[in-house]
Amino acid sequence: MENRLSRPNLTPETLQTVPIERAETIPSAWYTDPAFHAWDNESIFSHHWQCAGHVSRVSRAGDYFLIDVAGNPLIVVRGKDEQVRAFYNVCRHRGGPLEVEESGCVKALQCKYHGWTYWLDGMLRGVPEFDYVQLFDRKDYGLIPVKLETWEGLIFVNLSENPAPLNDFVAGISERIAPIRLADKKFYRKVEYQIRCNWKVYVDNYLEGYHLPYVHPELNKLLDYRNYVTETFPWYSLQYSPFAGGDNLYRAEKGEAFYYFIFPNIMLNILPGRLQTNLVLPLAQDKTLVIFEYYYDDVTSPQALQIIAEDIDYSDRVQQEDIEICERVQMGLNSPAYDRGRFSVLREQGVYHFQSLLKEAYWKGISDSPKGQVGFPMGAGRIAD
Numbered sequence: 001m002e003n004r005l006s007r008p009n010l011t012p013e014t015l016q017t018v019p020i021e022r023a024e025t026i027p028s029a030w031y032t033d034p035a036f037h038a039w040d041n042e043s044i045f046s047h048h049w050q051c052a053g054h055v056s057r058v059s060r061a062g063d064y065f066l067i068d069v070a071g072n073p074l075i076v077v078r079g080k081d082e083q084v085r086a087f088y089n090v091c092r093h094r095g096g097p098l099e100v101e102e103s104g105c106v107k108a109l110q111c112k113y114h115g116w117t118y119w120l121d122g123m124l125r126g127v128p129e130f131d132y133v134q135l136f137d138r139k140d141y142g143l144i145p146v147k148l149e150t151w152e153g154l155i156f157v158n159l160s161e162n163p164a165p166l167n168d169f170v171a172g173i174s175e176r177i178a179p180i181r182l183a184d185k186k187f188y189r190k191v192e193y194q195i196r197c198n199w200k201v202y203v204d205n206y207l208e209g210y211h212l213p214y215v216h217p218e219l220n221k222l223l224d225y226r227n228y229v230t231e232t233f234p235w236y237s238l239q240y241s242p243f244a245g246g247d248n249l250y251r252a253e254k255g256e257a258f259y260y261f262i263f264p265n266i267m268l269n270i271l272p273g274r275l276q277t278n279l280v281l282p283l284a285q286d287k288t289l290v291i292f293e294y295y296y297d298d299v300t301s302p303q304a305l306q307i308i309a310e311d312i313d314y315s316d317r318v319q320q321e322d323i324e325i326c327e328r329v330q331m332g333l334n335s336p337a338y339d340r341g342r343f344s345v346l347r348e349q350g351v352y353h354f355q356s357l358l359k360e361a362y363w364k365g366i367s368d369s370p371k372g373q374v375g376f377p378m379g380a381g382r383i384a385d
């Protein structure tokens, strides 16, 4: 993933983290400079667990689906031994694609270029017309595997060779939301949004309720803004709110809403009976794909379907409000009028937490490269109180 040409200009000063009371927001160039697109893929998306999808998408042996992680084509497939694996969707012959349809069910993986075939566990099976080739052992040409773990019914992949266990990143979430069990929810629908902003603009916006009264006046009436709290953990943050009551059926019931953000780009929006995941994928410096997936306890009864339709419609209205403000913020960040701002200590702990993790990841990305970068001491850039 090394791409020195794409490395943006990062100074030790901008990578330091100081307490929120004195901290500045990250520089506008981090949202607008095209060099950061490749850098984010290299330093962040290639090193952190990425949510690939729900296990129900590969429920039978041979079921597969394709995903793109940090610009890399991957395939997730369930083997005959029931194990779910991930590989680069890249043939070892000359780089052709094994599968090209987004999902399906196959007995083996066959390259669409010259027909090499692989078993579902990645071993090379058949090589047409390869007589006379010397010093060639099929065992050496299996698919390149990618680390995969599942948690609460969600499949995560990681391009690193030796990533920390997924559980290090999500520890405590299942216990906190109990008796809700995410793994029991059933997939209902996927909705995609393309937004003209940097992915960090979308994440920042998700991480604070500060904008609720101004951007979402309707939603604000349903949530108890005074009791809206943000808690931060090593790799995730939680925004939590009891309901104030309202006209949406999910939110009208007594209950709690949990809004989790797991670094760097997955959100879990949990209401009683419902899980909505938001996956935030950078397409370019100023273009982001956000994938919403909806899961519910009940996806068949007529009464449930009515509530689901309202829930999806309501979420879409809120999302349109967020899209509009995010696209305008991107324009503001592009202007010479803005470089760095400040944080509300009361309302923007989640944004501060995300930006601190981002700085640590950038710092690590520089330190891990063979020569580091001139002027950067090794180690984290955190300044204590």
Ligand code: FES
Binding pocket: 091, 092, 093, 094, 095, 096, 097, 111, 112, 113, 114, 115, 116
């Ligand atoms: S590239 Fe796959 S068979 Fe040639």
Ligand SMILES: [Fe+2]
Binding pocket: 205, 206, 211, 215, 216, 322
């Ligand atoms: Fe919002």
